[in-house]
Amino acid sequence: MFFASPLATPTRTSRTSPSIHPRVSITPRWRRCGRFNGPGASRDTTCEPCSTASDEFDTPLFATAKTWRSLTPFVSTRHAKTYRDGRPKMDDNGWQEGSAPHDLLRLLSLNPRWQGAKIRRNVPERIQPFEFGSRKFRSLQFQTIRHGGNGRRGHDSGAAFVIEFPEPVSGPIAVGYGAHFSLGLFVPIDSRSL
Known part of the structure; x- marks a missing residue:
């Protein structure tokens, strides 16, 4: 499981990454939840899997x-x-x-x-x-x-x-x-x- 540090800045991930199987991406897609605590404050970033549905990993x-x-x-x-x-x-x-x-x-x-x-x-x-x-x-x-x-x-x-x-x-x-x-x-x- 991947965890982001509080100082990490989120980067965009490509939705068209290469894949082993048509339904499974090599690089997992992550949903980023971030919020600002005020002007000039550091960004709080957490990473979690996008979906835990069983059909997401049908391989x-x-x-x-x-x-x-x-x-x-x-x-x-x-x-x-x-x-x-x-x-x-x-x-x-x-x-x-x-x-x-x-x-x-x-x-x-x-x-x-x-x-x-x-x-x-x-x-x-x-x-x-x-x-x-x-x-x-x-x-x-x-x-x-x-x-x-x-x-x-x-x-x-x-x-x-x-x-x-x-x-x-x-x-x-x-x-x-x-x-x-x-x-x-x-x-x-x-x-x-x-």
């Missing part, structure tokens, strides 16, 4: 489900760990420490809503690539490296996963390196369609 990203699949590649924030002789260091669940699955479980356990989640790798990309409309992409085709900034990431190009929660959770779910740039984004699926 799978905001749905509630128990099973979620990768829409974009999950990129780990850690490097896979090995012993000096090259053997991989394994955790109690059988995943290599620092690998993408291990890091995904670690990141999911940080959120109390996502406790107890189980994951599995999605089918290989050559069989089922990431699809956007009629276009199909492999994880190597996504920009997974920031050319500016100091973000931490593992050295792999990303992987696809299926997350199963013990109880239905609501979205959006975006985790891992570049989650604020749409990497590691998950959408709900029906468990019967796997």
